[in-house]
Amino acid sequence: MMRLDRIILREIRLPLREPFRISSGEMRERRILLLELFDADGASTWSECVVDDAPNYSPETLDTAWPTIVRWLAPRLLGAELDAPSGVHARLEADLRGHLMAKAALEMGCWALAATKLGVPLSTLLGGTRTHIGTGISLGIQRDIPTLVAKATEALAAGYQKVKIKIAPGRDVEWISAVRASCGAAAHLMADANNAYTLDDADLLQRLDGLDLMMIEQPLAWDDLVRHAQLQRLLRTPLCLDESITSLERAQDMVALGAGRIINIKPGRVGGFAQSIAIHDYAADHGMPVWCGGMLESGIGRAYNVALASLPNFTLPGDLSPSARYWTQDIVAPEWTMDGTGMVAVPQSAPGIGVEVDRDRVRALTVRSEELRAT
Ligand code: OSB
Numbered sequence: 001m002m003r004l005d006r007i008i009l010r011e012i013r014l015p016l017r018e019p020f021r022i023s024s025g026e027m028r029e030r031r032i033l034l035l036e037l038f039d040a041d042g043a044s045t046w047s048e049c050v051v052d053d054a055p056n057y058s059p060e061t062l063d064t065a066w067p068t069i070v071r072w073l074a075p076r077l078l079g080a081e082l083d084a085p086s087g088v089h090a091r092l093e094a095d096l097r098g099h100l101m102a103k104a105a106l107e108m109g110c111w112a113l114a115a116t117k118l119g120v121p122l123s124t125l126l127g128g129t130r131t132h133i134g135t136g137i138s139l140g141i142q143r144d145i146p147t148l149v150a151k152a153t154e155a156l157a158a159g160y161q162k163v164k165i166k167i168a169p170g171r172d173v174e175w176i177s178a179v180r181a182s183c184g185a186a187a188h189l190m191a192d193a194n195n196a197y198t199l200d201d202a203d204l205l206q207r208l209d210g211l212d213l214m215m216i217e218q219p220l221a222w223d224d225l226v227r228h229a230q231l232q233r234l235l236r237t238p239l240c241l242d243e244s245i246t247s248l249e250r251a252q253d254m255v256a257l258g259a260g261r262i263i264n265i266k267p268g269r270v271g272g273f274a275q276s277i278a279i280h281d282y283a284a285d286h287g288m289p290v291w292c293g294g295m296l297e298s299g300i301g302r303a304y305n306v307a308l309a310s311l312p313n314f315t316l317p318g319d320l321s322p323s324a325r326y327w328t329q330d331i332v333a334p335e336w337t338m339d340g341t342g343m344v345a346v347p348q349s350a351p352g353i354g355v356e357v358d359r360d361r362v363r364a365l366t367v368r369s370e371e372l373r374a375t
């Protein structure tokens with residue numbers, strides 16, 4: 001049903017409106033890797049690789065993904081007859097270890113291209129059932145407690161259905177207590193540690209149990225399951241895994257070990273949509289809720305996340321903030337928005353990703369590009 005004959009890679013730089021700080025690093029500007037995929041019969045689509053500049057969240061970076069796509073991944077797809085996008089994951093996975101974000105950029109692009117060719121919205125092709133999705137905000141580590149409290153208050157007033165607060169040693173219990181005290185018992189709060197703790201911090205993390213959080217995301221090492229299981233047994237608050245879940249098998253291990261009760265699915269982190277859907281379905285079968293995380297994507301990557309989050313077991317609000325939270329101006333039209341009740345609309349009318357890419361703006365922001373062709 002598809003044959004890719006051309007792929008263009010572009011790196012753009014997009015400054016964040018405000019720095020985003022997590023326990024392992026800070027970002028001020030996004031270096032974003034965009035792909036444009038062209039089918040032999042003329043259809044095309046854009047996709048985004050969610051790598052960062054630095055390897056503090058994932059071992060992959062923009063500078064590993066680019067050459068991996070050029071030398072190893074794109075040649076597996078260019079010129080090949082692809083029956084369905086569901087088969088692309090296996091084609092990229094065979095004897096090619098890791099590089100899941102690089103793989104995902106191509107795999108997800110193939111899903112969008114297939115949707116475009118079929119004339120259906122991407123969400124429909126993925127099996128999405130919802131027209132609107134609840135949105136949460138992810139607040140980076142702030143300068144001080146009053147700033148954090150002000151940002152959380154403002155987010156709840158804007159309608160956000162969940163406030164995720166980045167934590168790190170010395171910026172945890174006291175900081176979240178202040179938000180809880182100020183925002184009240186009904187506020188949906190959670191914490192994300194991005195691996196900042198070890199089991200030696202179990203006492204401290206147990207103190208978070210008193211703050212009635214929806215969940216604590218990935219407190220321990222980025223690839224750990226066993227210690228998270230030990231920690232979960234000591235906590236009432238559900239643990240949510242992000243970094244550690246990189247495949248269906250890791251999700252199965254998580255359930256078998258009791259390493260947490262909620263999964264944050266980022267399609268880029270698990271190698272694309274086929275794995276995301278498999279994890280979603282497996283979690284649903286095991287009564288485990290999932291939600292869609294974000295990687296400070298541009299409006300292109302966001303379109304992919306929103307489409308995925310329309311699947312039925314994405315029952316918790318996703319990190320799907322409006323474009324204006326991140327950028328002075330996004331690279332898509334319309335920009336992503338949220339209504340006053342914290343809902344983002346799933347594009348229903350246009351085929352494919354459902355947003356138009358502002359080519360002039362992308363051209364102006366591009367710092368390098370490379371075109372790959374079927375040989
Ligand atoms: O851990 O979820 C995370 C951003 C970069 C790296 C890791 C994470 C995040 C976020 C941002 O939390 C969520 C968003 O896109 O709004």
Ligand code: MG
Nearest residue numbers: 192217218242
């Ligand atoms: Mg996280």
